[in-house]
Amino acid sequence: MPKISKNSEGVSKKEEILNAAIILFAEQGFSNTSITEVAKATNASTANIFYHFKTKEELFLAALQNVKEGIISHFDEYFKDREFENGLQMMEEIIAYYLYIAGAMEQWFLLLHSHYPYRLALVNEVCREHLEKTYNSLVEIFEKAVVKGKEDGSIADVDSRKTALVIFSMIEGVVRFKIYNLYDSGVLFAELIKSCNKILKYKE
Amino acid sequence: MPKISKNSEGVSKKEEILNAAIILFAEQGFSNTSITEVAKATNASTANIFYHFKTKEELFLAALQNVKEGIISHFDEYFKDREFENGLQMMEEIIAYYLYIAGAMEQWFLLLHSHYPYRLALVNEVCREHLEKTYNSLVEIFEKAVVKGKEDGSIADVDSRKTALVIFSMIEGVVRFKIYNLYDSGVLFAELIKSCNKILKYKE
DNA sequence: GATAAAACTGATTAGTCAGTCAGTGTTTAG
DNA sequence: CTAAACACTGACTGACTAATCAGTTTTATC
Numbered sequence: 001m002p003k004i005s006k007n008s009e010g011v012s013k014k015e016e017i018l019n020a021a022i023i024l025f026a027e028q029g030f031s032n033t034s035i036t037e038v039a040k041a042t043n044a045s046t047a048n049i050f051y052h053f054k055t056k057e058e059l060f061l062a063a064l065q066n067v068k069e070g071i072i073s074h075f076d077e078y079f080k081d082r083e084f085e086n087g088l089q090m091m092e093e094i095i096a097y098y099l100y101i102a103g104a105m106e107q108w109f110l111l112l113h114s115h116y117p118y119r120l121a122l123v124n125e126v127c128r129e130h131l132e133k134t135y136n137s138l139v140e141i142f143e144k145a146v147v148k149g150k151e152d153g154s155i156a157d158v159d160s161r162k163t164a165l166v167i168f169s170m171i172e173g174v175v176r177f178k179i180y181n182l183y184d185s186g187v188l189f190a191e192l193i194k195s196c197n198k199i200l201k202y203k204e
Numbered sequence: 205m206p207k208i209s210k211n212s213e214g215v216s217k218k219e220e221i222l223n224a225a226i227i228l229f230a231e232q233g234f235s236n237t238s239i240t241e242v243a244k245a246t247n248a249s250t251a252n253i254f255y256h257f258k259t260k261e262e263l264f265l266a267a268l269q270n271v272k273e274g275i276i277s278h279f280d281e282y283f284k285d286r287e288f289e290n291g292l293q294m295m296e297e298i299i300a301y302y303l304y305i306a307g308a309m310e311q312w313f314l315l316l317h318s319h320y321p322y323r324l325a326l327v328n329e330v331c332r333e334h335l336e337k338t339y340n341s342l343v344e345i346f347e348k349a350v351v352k353g354k355e356d357g358s359i360a361d362v363d364s365r366k367t368a369l370v371i372f373s374m375i376e377g378v379v380r381f382k383i384y385n386l387y388d389s390g391v392l393f394a395e396l397i398k399s400c401n402k403i404l405k406y407k408e
Numbered sequence: 409g410a411t412a413a414a415a416c417t418g419a420t421t422a423g424t425c426a427g428t429c430a431g432t433g434t435t436t437a438g
Numbered sequence: 439c440t441a442a443a444c445a446c447t448g449a450c451t452g453a454c455t456a457a458t459c460a461g462t463t464t465t466a467t468c
Contacts, residue, residue: 013446029235029319032234035425035426045446045448046427047428047429047447047449048446050426051446051447052445056425113380115317115318115319119232131386135386162392162395165395166392168377169378173372173376180322181322182335188369188370191363191369194408195367195371195403198406199399199402202406238455238456239457240454249417249418250417250456250457252415254456254458255414255417256415259456
């Protein structure tokens, strides 16, 4: 009796397993998610998961890589054929898109906000590289807006990198409040943009 | 043969267990920390831990309560007999103290930044109350500075609560970068204060 | 120094965990 | 059509898990 794959097309069992793993690791954490759970969610045997991914840790690293690539490609897509009035306007739209993605792809940000990958990064180079690449790409996006704004005059003469980092950490703080159900980012959005404008428009 | 307690004075076995639990839960997470580990760290039997704390979850809740009380009492102590020039100055000193405490008592903030308590809060009222109380106390501190600054003229006519929330999320973002070893908060400190000043000194 | 309450332990249990392995079905390429 | 590579499974293992319990030791009180 041949088993017909649930996926009508394109999505292999391996991808199906990976996608389920991202959601489960994000929602429940690494230690609290068992391979059996991933297996149940995908109608696979645990042995099959270990056939595709050598260990549970490797499955997690694949999930992290997937998240990294997802975030980067989403932003690449967003910037494609998009023009911005000026740097300040660009920053505002980036923040709006960041908060949108953090809501739409909450699993990605839950995974990135969990403690496990940062502990793993201390002993695992691959993990460290995924995290570094992800964060560098994100900070770079903010930095680009600052540099552009300084050129077109919409942003004051501030330190591009440091200002980008502070704004990024402000957004990440709000994203954390949102995904941990502490405060709603919608309520804070207008205030966030206002604060961001002040940081960018004034030199001290 | 009477067993002499390791603690020369004051610290009971129960407290010893609780302190070890805070550190282990903070560093390794709830699921990845076993009662056996806590037992080994305190030279106690697992049965004794279950004698003092009915379940592993209750031990975690006690740890969270301890963190809550620790943070609140540290800030209470900090404000005791302390005068501030004005609201803006007060804010700067609060931020400095916040970052200091987040470094000195890193376990507390690691515990508060882990995902587990926020998941638990969805189904456990006690947990929810601990988290709410902790965050309300912290936001209130920032809000007090804004209110004071608006009174003495050092801070512009901004929305006190919302501005406090945005600044708080900015600080929490930086704290997260610090405790997850992403960026050093020392490098960002000066920039943080500058940005904060701009947010507070200008009305749009 | 007797008594009771509190603190503590060793041994155990039922269950879950990541990971293995020998073997079966399925796809693909010549 | 065949052979090899690939995808997949059921049954299993040894290590670990939270929690229990009957019984012992320590402490506090009179």
